[in-house]
Amino acid sequence: MSAQEPTAEDRAPAQVRERHAELSAELDDHSYRYYMGKPVISDAEYDTLMRELEGIEERHPSLVTRDSPTQKVGAPISVDFAPIEHLERMQSLDNAFSAEEFEAWVQRVESEAPIDAYLCELKIDGLAVDLVYENGRLVRAATRGDGRVGEDITLNLRTIEDIPVDLDQSARAAPELLEVRGEVFLPGEAFEELNARLADEGKTPFANPRNGAAGSLRQKDPRITATRPLSMLVHGVGAHTGVEFTHQSHVYGLLREWGLPVSDRYRVLTTRQEVADYIDYYTEHRHEPPYEIDGVVIKVDDVSLQRRLGSTSRAPRWAIAYKYPPEEVTTRLADIRVNVGRTGRVTPYGVMEPVRVAGSEVEFATLHNAQEVARKGVLIGDTVVLRKAGDVIPEILGPVTERRDGSEREFAMPETCPECGTRLGRQKEADVDVRCPNSRDCPGQRRERLFYIASRKALDIEALGYVAATALTQPLEPATPPLRDEGDLFDLTVEDLLPIRSLVLDPDTTEPKRDPESGEPKVVTFFANQKGEPKKTVEKLFEELEQAKEKPLWRVLVALSIRHVGPRAAEDLARHFRSIEAIAEASEEELSAVEGVGPAIVASIREWFDVDWHREIVRKWRAAGVRMEEEGAGGPRLLDNTTVVVTGSLSGFSRDEAKEAIADRGGRVTGSVSKKTGFVVVGDSPGSKYDKAVQAGVPVLDEDGFRVLLEKGPDAAMERRINTD
Incomplete structure (x- = not known):
């Protein structure tokens, strides 16, 4: 569609022109906020506004201008990075939201040319980037920007391990010039770990993996980007000389041959039914890939047919994105409450009117910290936008302020711990989070640490779930918990377990679950049956505790709940020092020399081992037979530096x-x-x-x-x- 002089029949009424201008301004604003990582509406709401604008312009072509949102890709670039003009314009994709719309696209394409095959691939919800290689060497990289000019992020892109600086030319020489397009993303698990680390450091977590990828690439210091576990998959080329491509699948084969990361989930399919089956499969298995997707991209495979079909000013006619239903919904925020974590951090969470999203009913969502609540401008009683993707914890993105009626109220962070009543405060002056300083005796912190010890990333004790962790740390009976702290875990006996009666807590809220009929809190004798005899879970628990004693040193380090020490840092520390004693005795300089161990981790390790009862945990575990050194410590390490x-x-x-x-x-x-x-x-x-x-x-x-x-x-x-x- 292009701008043209209006005819008398086409001239739009004033009311239509006003709505067009209003929509254009609103979409430009939302596009800018999206690319700055601060969206205020969901993707589905954005798509609805865009489709309304497209409908107006179809009826009134005179309203189409170069500045219309329908003719532009992306948003204005940031002034923080030097501008780079793409060698070939980066276009967007038209969307289909139903089988009928997809079928209409197929019919249009096949009416112009017989199509032998379609290439189907997943639409990754990440950040589009453009890489330029000259004679096999990466010379620059940029964000998509407005499609013509992007931001120079070359140094940051080079920190991503998936992206080769030099193309592999062992099998085939690289072309003189190759412009590569792809998507940078944060894998789901990596996103969760990054957000946990940011929150633990008192920094604002990212709203979703897409914003996490964008924020990580826009760091002014590439060393910060290098600490973010970014990945990339390429999905096409722009300008190129010295090479010709016959099919889209041919493009992917050559890109893979040159060492570029190409998805292994794309398929070349020959019938409409096969394409429909591919779409349906990932509708049902949307969370199977290790990254977030929001649809499937269907492309004509034959490059000569792509050229014949051509493009509009913003999108190719030979490709379309089939968009899946959104995983963002709106609901009412009934309350904001707090819970206490294993390191004492007190975290607000939202209690919402239950709503179904991403295939499950959601009632609770994280809000990270009081500063995040204020930043998002969320009030109790607001209608809020809620996001949930797969197993990711639901998150409140922001309020729908237009729906406020004046009854909403601000959230106030409590002054005392909800679990033990201790006055809350900041551990360090620069901290954003408030914490409960009663780390050893706070029942909530004991429970959360014990549950974390049993997690798959630590000692992997399946029989020690949340109900069991609650029972062992805060029983109704007996009055004294069987665990003074986690140091007593491996000294438990069957006799310690049988008398325990405990509330059943919800792990998302730490509030008691209630009987649906009576409304009374649920109380269980988790370890004993009605006859007072051990349940089968008791035998399994002790078997798994014995197995846990043989876990490698890095898992033991994770289980100690030292702030900032996750699996990756623990592996680096264990590999370098080989024993818990060596880590405990290491100086700050020695700890800093370990790859992947920064100042925050160094400080946390030193602070942790300076606490008497922490060292007592290590002593008790060692006495109980827990492995405190790497296998073969002191001997040769066969795979050093491998x-x-x-x-x-x-x-x-x-x-x-x-x-x-x-x-x-x-x-x-x-x-x-x-x-x-x-x-x-x-x-x-x-x-x-x-x-x-x-x-x-x-x-x-x-x-x-x-x-x-x-x-x-x-x-x-x-x-x-x-x-x-």
């Missing part, structure tokens, strides 16, 4: 067991293949990591070769590597 990627299913190892076996020998496990990777271990159904290893020339081992690596080291394993020629 990075290993494990992909596919191994018959003799679970993924965690393989990871721990590598860490025990001083090695490091990563999730992506690069030129720094020492070995790639492949099991059944290895996926794209095997292909990337072959292309990068990284040694590949089967399970037998992996055992040789663990038993004899890298030199012996090289002799057992798979021939991939």
Whole structure:
């Protein structure tokens, strides 16, 4: 659609022109807020406004101008980064929101040219970027910006491990010029860990993974970006010389050959039904990929047909995005309450009128801290926008201020701990969060620490769930809890457990669950049956406690709940120091020398081991037989400075067991293949990591070769590597 002189029949009435101007201004504002990471409406509401504007312009073509939101891509760029003009314009995609709209697009495309095949891929909800390679060397990278000019983020992009600075030319020479388009994102688990770390540091968490990716790429200091676990997948090319592509799938094959990260979930399909089945599959399995998606992109595979079909001023006619229903809804915020975490941080959460979103009914959502409540401008009684994606904790994005009626009220942070009554305060002057300082005796902190010890990222004690953790730390009977603190965990006896009666708490709110009929709080004898005999869960608990004693050192470090010390930092510390004693005695300078350990972690470790009862936990656990040093500590570490990627299913190892076996020998496990990777271990159904290893020339081992690596080291394993020629 392009601007044209109005005819007498086409001239729009004043009321229509006013609505067009109003919509244009509103959409420009929302687009700007979206790209600055501060959206105030959901994607679905934005799409509704855009479709209304498109409808007006279809009826009145004279209103279409170059500045109309329908003719633009993205938003104005930030002034914080130098502008870069893209070699070829980055376009947006038209959307289909139903099977009928998708079918209408197919009919339009196939009426112009016979289509042999479509390429279907997932639409990642991340940040679009543009990379330029000259003779195989990355020379610049930019955000999409307004589609013509983006922001220079070259240094920040280079910190992403997935992105090669130099293309792999071992099998095929790289072209003179190659402009690559892709999506940068934060994987779901990485996003949760990043937000937890930011909140723990008193910083504002990101609203969602998309904003997390954008915020991480817009850091002025690339060293900060380097600490963010960003990933990227490429999905197309722009300008290029020295190479010709016949099909979109041909493009992907060459990009993968040059070492660029390409999704292993795209499919080339020949019939409409196959495309519909692909769409339906990911409608049902939307949260199966490790990143957030908001739909499926369907492209004509044949590049010559793409050229024939052409583009509008903002979108190609040969591709469309099938958008899934939104995972953002609105509901009423009935109250804001607080709970206390394992490190004493007191966190507000919203209590809402129950609403169904992302396939489940939601009543509670996180608000992170009092500053975040104020920043979002949320009042008790507001109608709020709620987001939930998969297993991610529901989050309140902001209020719908237009629906306020004056009855809303501000939230006030309590002055005392809701669990033990201790006066709350900031641990450090610069902290944003308030904390309960009664760390040893606060029943809420004891419960949360014990539950965390049992989590999969720590000692993985399945029988020690939230009900059991509550029973052990704050029973109704007996009056004295069987655990003074977590140091007593491995000294429990069956006799300690049988008399316990406890409330059942909701892990999201720490409030008692109630009987649906009587309304009374639920009370359980979790460990004993009606005859007073041990339940089967008791036997399982003690079996798993014995197994937990053999867990590797890094898991023990995680289980100690030292602030900022998550699995990655714990692995680095365990690999470097090899024993809990060495970590406890290490100076700040020695701790700082460990890769991945920054000043905040160093300070937390020193502060933790300076506390008497913390050191007593370590003493009790050691006396009970908990492993406090790495296997073979003091002896040779066969995999020192060796990075290993494990992909596919191994018959003799679970993924965690393989990871721990590598860490025990001083090695490091990563999730992506690069030129720094020492070995790639492949099991059944290895996926794209095997292909990337072959292309990068990284040694590949089967399970037998992996055992040789663990038993004899890298030199012996090289002799057992798979021939991939």
